[in-house]
Amino acid sequence: MKVLLRAATIYNPQSEYHLQQQNILIENGTITYIGPDEKEADHTIASDGLSVSAGWVDMQAYTGEPGLEYKEDLESLAAAAAAGGFTEVLLLPNTEPVVQTKSAINFIKSKAQTLPVTLLPAAAVTVDAQGKDLTEMIDLHQSGAMAFTDGTHPLQGADVILKALQYLQPLDGLLMNRPEHTRLTEGGQMHEGEASTRLGMRGIPALAEEVMVSRDLQLLSYAGGKLHFSLISTSAAVEAIRKAKAAGLQVTCDVASYQVAFTDDTIEPFDTNYKVTPPFRSHTDAEAIKEGLKDGTIDAVASAHMPQDVEAKKLEFDLADFGIINLQTAFAVANTTLELPVEVLVEKLSSNPRRILGLSEARVAVGEAANLTVFDPSPSWMPTQEANKSKSHNSPFFGKELKGKVLATIHKGQLVLNDSF
Structure with a gap:
């Protein structure tokens, strides 16, 4: 099969054609020509x-398989990911059972072989993601675990963070953590501020994130290793990470692509499709996120895809589960709200x-296997439930105008044309 990308602007710093407009021919999964003809x-x-870039990589998405396939299975997640421009996706380990064994890693890798998206398993740091005893991280790393995280369960114990950093150092392994002091967020429903007071909802204070970022950075400074913060949301956290990077610590972080799409005073009150964790925060936090993305403090933009079935969302706000689906809309939401040049946004979706x-x-280069995302950053469109590839429908973006379309992905010799529009 031959695929021609006609007059495509190339966004790939590793390519000699970076920022050039060229015709690109892909034959049977390999780039065979780049030029004017x-x-x-x-x-x-x-x-x-x-436009075309190296295939996008999502830093975190959730699938219900195994155990909760009615929310999302590997096939539906891959379909949503490809429609959203992702060729590789890191999966959180919070399935039933938790991904913490060689067989669980092999199950994901085996089932994903024929899918158009490479699924990257992350393994749990602690047994059953309960924050106590460490898993067999060396064996899991050798079996193909790409990172270690307890995912939706933020690590609370300083001793766990310290030991995990020390165990992973010889492996050059990556520890990921979503910084949240769960005792400070217990019962919280939205960002703690004027809006939560006005609505009578228990707040999730910015402090709960900030104290854990500060603590984990101190542990990283003491123990060494590599630490990645998932889903940063506050101005103080951004500033702490900025200073840690300047001091030479091996720390990276990402932000949900939707994090600044709303603030705590612009969400639809009591609509559970706006209930996410960390929550939509203040205008000041949103501006700090944008600045952190621009100056490189925030390395990556993630979908934070969290499918929830109707029974988990069609409830009173305080009883509903957190999370929204976002694989299909991640790029468009980021392109619409983050105020980044296309070149910078693509860097945070791909190379970083x-x-x-x-x-x-x-690389976008002749002779290389095609691992490409094809997109157009200009057109406006509206996501609809009818075009949704996920098994779940918990999104605040249905019917809202977004800018930027994914047209196709080419990966593993498979062309996936986006029929969502």
């Missing part, structure tokens, strides 16, 4: 703002996540 092909992809996870570079 138009070649014959079985499929031609063209648009006024056609690859560097953090230790993945090989994907």
Whole structure:
């Protein structure tokens, strides 16, 4: 099969064609021509703002398989990921059972072989993600675990963080943690501020994130190793990480692509599709996130895809589960709200996540296997439930105008054309 990308702007710093507009021919999964000539092909992809980059990598998404397939299974997650432009996705370990054994790692890798998206298993740091006893991290690393995290369960014990950093150092392994002091957020429903007081909801204070970022950075300074913070949301956390990087610590972080799409006073009150963790925070926090992305403090943009079934969301706000689906909309939401140049946003979706996870570079170059995301950053569109690939429908973006479309992915010799529009 031959695929031609006609007059595509290339966003790939590792390529000699970076920021150039070229025709690209892919034959049977390999890039065979880049240049001005138009070649014959079985499929031609063209648009006024056609753009291409190395395939995007999502730093964290949740699948219900095994155990909770009614929320999301590996096939539906891969379909949503490809429609959203992702060719590789890091999966949280919070399934039933938790991903903490060689067989669980092998199950994901085996089932994903024929899918158009590479699924990267993350393994739990502690047994059953309960924050107590460490898992067999060396064996899990050798079996293919790409990172270690308790996922939706933030690590609370300083001793656990310290031991995990020490165990992973000889492996050059990556420890990931979502910084949240759960005793300070217990019962919280939204960001603690004027809006939560006005609505009569128990707040989730910014302090709960900030104290854990500060603590974990001190532990990293003491123990060494590599630490990645997932889903940063507050201005103080951004500033602490900025200073830690300047001091030479091996720390990286990501932010949910939707984090600044709303603030605590712009969400639809009591609509559970706006209930996320960490929550939509203040205008000041949103501006700090944007600045942190621009100056490189925040390395990556993640989908934070968290599918929830109707029974988990169609409840009173305080009883509903946290999370929204976002694999299909991650790029468009980020492109609409984060105020980043396309080149910078693509870096935070592609090359930076690859560097953090230790993945090989994907280059737009003749002779290279095609691992590409094809997109147009200009058109406006509205997500609909009918075009949703996920098994779940918990999104605040249905019916809202977004800017930037994913047109296709090419990976593992498979072309996935986006039919969501």
